Amino acid sequence: MSRFAAILALLLTVAPIAAHAVQPDEIMADPAKEMRARNLSRELRCMVCQNQSIDDSDAPLARDLRLLVREQIAAGKTDEQVMDFLVSRYGEFVLLKPRVEKSTLLLWLVPPLVLVSGGIALWLSIRRRNRYGAGNDAAAMRLTPDEEARLERLISREIDAKPRA
Numbered sequence: 001m002s003r004f005a006a007i008l009a010l011l012l013t014v015a016p017i018a019a020h021a022v023q024p025d026e027i028m029a030d031p032a033k034e035m036r037a038r039n040l041s042r043e044l045r046c047m048v049c050q051n052q053s054i055d056d057s058d059a060p061l062a063r064d065l066r067l068l069v070r071e072q073i074a075a076g077k078t079d080e081q082v083m084d085f086l087v088s089r090y091g092e093f094v095l096l097k098p099r100v101e102k103s104t105l106l107l108w109l110v111p112p113l114v115l116v117s118g119g120i121a122l123w124l125s126i127r128r129r130n131r132y133g134a135g136n137d138a139a140a141m142r143l144t145p146d147e148e149a150r151l152e153r154l155i156s157r158e159i160d161a162k163p164r165a
Contacts, residue, residue: 026063026066026067026070028070028073028074033070033073033074036073036079037066037069037070037073038055039079040069040073040079040082040083041053041054041055041065041066041069042055042096043083043095043096043097044065044069044086044094044095044096045093045094045095045096046059046061046062046065047061047062047065047090047093047094048060048061048062049062053096054066054069065086065094068086069082069086072085083095092104
């Protein structure tokens with residue numbers, strides 16, 4: 001039984017790696033061109049699935065895009081020309097990793113800025129907490145004599161207000 005479980009675990013581990021949507025009839029005869037097509041397909045977004053590359057998607061549109069990439073490569077186009085053709089036809093959204101351009105600069109700059117800002121805010125918070133002794137200094141946790149007297153009055157009222165059995 002443990003041998004079956006090990007084989008099943010191995011298959012489940014390897015299966016996602018081997019799961020590509022490229023059909024045998026799409027594969028180019030020249031291995032170098034096929035490798036170029038696969039690399040380009042991994043950079044292009046499936047317009048139906050949106051979070052998958054066309055290399056991984058089973059959608060009919062993804063298949064059409066894979067074939068279009070292969071047609072462009074067979075016609076002698078460079079990788080850059082193929083990408084430019086697809087971007088001109090479908091827009092920047094077809095790229096899984098958008099290009100760094102003036103129109104996408106905000107998209108590239110916001111995540112690092114948010115990460116750095118969060119780090120600075122966390123650092124300032126920890127520094128402020130350490131400076132004012134919140135939770136660290138036993139003296140800061142002690143009550144003043146006035147607070148102790150008030151607490152004693154409240155506790156005695158609470159005890160007096162409880163019904164006795």
